[in-house]
Amino acid sequence: MEDAIVLSYAISGEDFTRAGEASSDVKKKLKQMGVSPEAVRKVAIAMYEGEINMVIHANGGEITVTITPEEICMVLDDVGPGIPDVDLAMQAGYSTAPDEIRSLGFGAGMGLPNMKKYTDSMEIDTRIGEGTKITMVVKI
């Protein structure tokens, strides 16, 4: 059995110019691997949303992507403020993004709902004041 491919990306906080670099890189690799376009699309959308969330809310963090021939697992780990009410955050349209972020076209309150929608499973482990760890899996 071949080893899984593990890719790590440091996400820098409040740097919108670099947001999306990690998801683009993963996308390119998945296409080289011959993963179905539909799965590539799901990973790209979910990961980009997560990346942006880390930039906006958590001052960056780290994303680890583990690829096996069966699935793509994305772990988004940050040391941000945590999510006080996960159920509320999961509601479409709910957002705590400040105005200056919204003026950039972000903060529509679709981040977490979209991440759930485009993945086969999503787990949120969050602690107030300590950080959030989101684990998303897309089956190949």
Next chain:
Amino acid sequence: MDKFYHSVRLDAELCKGCINCIKRCPTEAIRVRGGKAQINSKFCIDCGECIRVCPHHAKHAVYDKLEAMKQYQYTVALPAPTLYSQFNNLDDVNIVLNALLLMGFDDVFEVSAAAEMVSEATREYLESHRESLPVISTACPSVVRLIRVRFPNLIPHMLPLNPPVEVAAALAAKHAVEKTGLPRNQIGIFFISPCPSKVTYAKAPLGTEKSQVDRVLAIKDVYPKLLSRMKAVRDDCQDIGKAGKIGISWGRSGGEASGLFTENYLAADGIENVIRVLEDLEDQKFTNLKFVELNACPGGCVGGVLTVENPYVAEVKLNRLRKYLPVTRSHVEEEGQQVIPWTTGVQYEPVFRLGNTMMESFSRLNQVERLCKKLPGLDCGSCGAPTCKALAEDIVRGEAVETDCVYNLRENLHKLSEEVAVLAGDLSGRDRNGSGEETVKLLKDYIQRISEEMAVLDNREDEEE
């Protein structure tokens, strides 16, 4: 016709094996092997970037020569809107159109007139296909080819309408047959093109089985012939122009989109910018966007490599020319409806896949990751691949070897020479005791290994010669 037909070619005689083209190719389709550039036909999208950057003019486009006009009994010229932007102080397209007749063409059909029909059909398509929004323009063949090999998720968003050149060719051919009664093969439909990408399109079109364009001439070849004839065109020449503002505007970036009467559009030009937009579209970063116009050349078609004028100057000239024209002068009508829609779809071609099966690709991707960690990460291009990562991909595909990396080779040589120095020091110490024979033998071994490493380098140079 080969589905990977190309009009961008290499002239091996002129190629010096430098790294300019490999670094600029947007799909990493070029490698320098044996001292000469090679274009991977599966990756190449005929954008012409390499023609633009090659300092030795070793890249060129294949297109037809003017003499090809003699092979037909009746010829029709299809001038691209970009053609009008090449001339100084042109205030009436009729001067160019009549000069084309003086050049020997029997008739002209403006691509800009067909463009207005495509604009009209696009407006209808946007209204009736809201589920496909944002719709991506398919007028630039390089963009269509890029999406075909790299953005499978965006294929359903492509505008399934023929580009203006095809619509113009189909209508021009139909009119010529009706007018002359000649068989179709005696009629030559000549497109006067700003770029090699359209040459590729005419030979191996996407979206339609066979193009009605018979020959493609370069604007830069037709330009000097037209200049003298334009002086001979009289003020009371025939009024044959059939395009308005919308049609003429297609020659520059944003022109196609401006004919759609919506503000919710994006227009990007230059292949690198186009790729960034497609990446973002794939990640669904844009909302409320109706139309995406993409042109591989900077500035749009005016930036094509077969033109003569600076693209930005050309754009000013185009804007001046359109100023006094009516908004539109050509409409779809019945015959247009028959030739505008695509008749075939576009299939995803996963050419960047590393292996034949998913398991093989996965295993190779793993190897690429491991190799990338070993390579220096300088992306110097000396191995002939544009980046270290591209070299790693070539290695796992079996098209290159690790010692192609000159840094790896240099490091090996350094290690060996350091060990030799240590041994030599050792030897001079022992000489006083008179027992250095074994060390001398070792030293000889090392020197042998150094020459072997050097031979690897020499071999490569031999290959290049």
